[in-house]
Amino acid sequence: MNLDLAHFDAVIVDLDGTLVDTLGDFTAALNAMLADLALPAVDAGVVETMVGKGSEHLVRSVLRHLRASDALYDQAFDDYQRHYGVVNGLHSKVYPGAVEGLRLLRDRRLRLACLTNKPTDFARQLLTSKRLDVFFDPVFGGDAFERKKPDPLPLLKTCEALGSRPGRTLMVGDSSNDARAARAAGCPVVLVTYGYNHGEPVQEVDADGFLDSLARLDSWTSPVGAARGLG
Incomplete structure (x- = not known):
């Protein structure tokens, strides 16, 4: 696999856990939701294992963790969405190297899209609050298509929007x-x-490379990547 950036026409970048550490936002919104339901709070360590598969999965996972009734889901989800809209971006921070990596990709004239399982409105709000929105057009959330990642549909649709073939489109997540x-x-x-x-x-996941900073997207010299012969 040729992982030189010259091989690509476009790059699709994930949001939570890739560009921005949003664990604080998730935890704050979930605990506000749980307070509304008179349920005990959860800590960030618990929430971290549940993030990444969309808001619906996150809320259901927290309720299951607390052994709460499934009948609470509809109210819980509505409460979570309301609270998340308030805290979105307040307890999160851009990862070191993320801005440098996006600038590098932009300077290489690669077309950039942000693709996340977070709802699109929340994704756009977060990108704007962190001044990352200037790097992306388009932005697609978990509600943009019929299915979410890990289904391939969102990536295929994003490639279409970028006008790039999948084989020449790098996914960064x-x-x-x-x-x-x-x-x-x-x-x-x-x-x-x-x-x-x-x-x-993450090192056990089947991927073409691993990086400890997006600022290294053009060098492939991260310790893990180098260990796999990708440095």
């Missing part, structure tokens, strides 16, 4: 969701080592 979707869509995929990945070691 932090989890097995991103890698599985990319593999199924025919996109090369690189994962960062600092994201969430459902509480599992």
Whole structure:
């Protein structure tokens, strides 16, 4: 696999766990939701293992973790959405190297899209609050298509929007969701080592490369990547 950036016409970048550490936002919104339901709070360590498969999965996972009734889901989801809209971006931070990596891709004249399982409105709000929106057109969330990652449909639709073939479109993410979707869509995929990945070691995921900073997207010299012969 040729992972030189010259091989690509476009790059699709995940949001949560890849560009922005949003664990604080998730935890704050979930705990506000749980307070509304008179349920105990959860800590960030628990939430971290549940992030990445969309808001619906996150809310259901928290309720299951607390052994709460499934009958609470509709109210819980509505409460979560309302609270998340308030805290979105307040307890999150851009990862070191993320801006430098996006500038590098832009300077290489690669077309950039942000593709996340977070709802599109929340994704756009977060990108704007962190001044990352200037790098992306388009932005697609988990509600943009009929299915979410790890299904390949969102990547294939994003490639269409970018006007690029999957084989010449690099996926950059932090989890097995991103890698599985990319593999199924025919996109090369690189994962960062600092994201969430459902509480599992990201180095065990089938990917073409691993990076400890997006600022290294043109050098492939991350320790994990080098260990796999990708440096």
